[in-house]
Amino acid sequence: MLAPRPLARKGRGAVSNLQGRYERNGREDFDDGWERDEDACASLRTVVSDEQARSILTRNASPDIPFNVSLNPYRGCEHGCIYCFARPTHSYLGLSPGLDFESRLFAKVNAADLLRRELARPGYLPEHIAIGVNTDAYQPCERERRLTRAVLEVLSECRHPLGLITKSALIERDIDLIAPMAARNLACAAITLTTLDPEIARTLEPRAAAPARRLRTIRTLTEAGIPVSVSVAPIIPFVTEPEIERILEAAADAGAIGAHYVVLRLPHEVNPLFQEWLQAHFPERAQRVMNRVRDLRGGKDYDSDFGKRMHGEGVWADLIRQRFTKAVERLGMGEFRGRFGRLDGSQFRKPLVVPAGPAGEARGRAAGQLDLF
Template identity: 60%
Template structure:
């Protein structure tokens, strides 16, 4: 395959790192004039309902500002070519490439699981990051509303949480987010990779357009919901020149805080991103990867804490300096920043009623 697929960030079913065997399509030359007949069918999104066994994940990473997270979905239709979560599909024996963005899994029992886990006597409340591995407001949320039902549980229990999204669909839930914000129980962040809609359509083909994210940010801000921006990821020679403009646009849309992360290429993401570069920017692909390797100690990726988000070397230092100057110029230092979330309001829900044992004689009523 040599051309990009419209509406998809990847153009290959790259095998996961745990696969024992792989299949490759080969043109045997027997049908040189039948390209239409033998072309790949349109890749449609399929959604499988998944009964999850747990919903709150915990981490002790020193460079992550949260210890708990919850993900309503596996896989993400946004199709971001650079998504660090793509390798998680390998655990399902699926491709981190096209399968990650076309074969999705919805944890439809997530709200009930969340309520059950919050009701445990030993549970200690701590802000939950909602939708970290994949976007909680990806397009299928419009129909399935798993994220909305989870937020209803968090509102019922007054449990604090944060959101980060690339989708303007988040404004649908303002009726929940506004009262949560009034009690200091939620902060919402928008990931803005670029202000160029043409580049956005290549990098993250099914995410909301940049101007739609900024409009959504302004709408939440006007409703009293604290909003922030993440310029992420910064990709050398692709979107790095937009850092200052992204921060200025977000500040004008009401963002009270800002951050950035450098492109991360763990596991299968590295060959997938290299392929994306060849499809869209073949003239600068070698230069981009050379700079990334300079930032990562000569490798495509360095997973060490303290290095993985910012990189190392001269380019990384210049980027950090630019970011600090851009913060000041956009006025972020005079803003309130991220308001602290209130864990004291937490109301532990009652434990679920134990299921009655089935009688071998059956039931009369």
């Protein structure tokens, strides 16, 4: 007997609330005959909780990403992208990487204050900060919360280099801060464009901006003098992979001066969540997609080794690389290459005011000012 086809929820990427790998108590779905299909597919309310974070800058030593420091004002992401590599981080909170990740969010309300204290530390050395790496800094709740805006105000005041990556048109709100920084070689942006097909985007990234809207955002940022690249990520075999050249052409037409890509990554709980999504939306090609994913990963669903995790390995990985490289060269999109590493950190200046620490032991004062007592 065939297993029932998973049912998708309107406006959500994940099909289920898959159990996180750190939960102590196991659970499984059981149909007692009372739940109707329309109940299972009902809309799910988003809840955003305040969080007093203990730190705000994350440092990494990964050789296959172009930055060492990142900042994420939120945990979880309402965009609901089924492929998001950050989904497993919700397991650390005792929550599901599935529907919980996109409906139970946490806002780091002290993000800007923490950043000020970090930048004011003696001996702090400026290194470009990537904003919105794990979860989108411009997801819907940012419209009211304005945490990303507050972080940008601090970085602008301190003339600190930064890079933004998003799939939201809300970034246009902050052009007044980003454009002057870009003019000083302190800022750049990347817009993620996974597909040009709005029907695929609606299930793949249900609450992110539509593809056409993202192209308009690239144009708007470019016209404001902000250097923009396009992130074609992830490339999903037989779903978004056929569009590689068309995506790059559309982005170049909109003004993007650079491009990079990542093939589909399926770490931890992302793997079963993605396969549930495939069965719900593309059941006729689900097996074919997973077979090609395994071709890209040495026969496995995922390989986390540095040097392989972003682009894969083997014949199909090489074919994707060649297609992407040739299209970028043909379109003249090589100007952005290495731009993130060339942002100017020499203009950095300490913040003028430093907020009190968590214990309240130091009231706001000028950075570097000594205490009298």
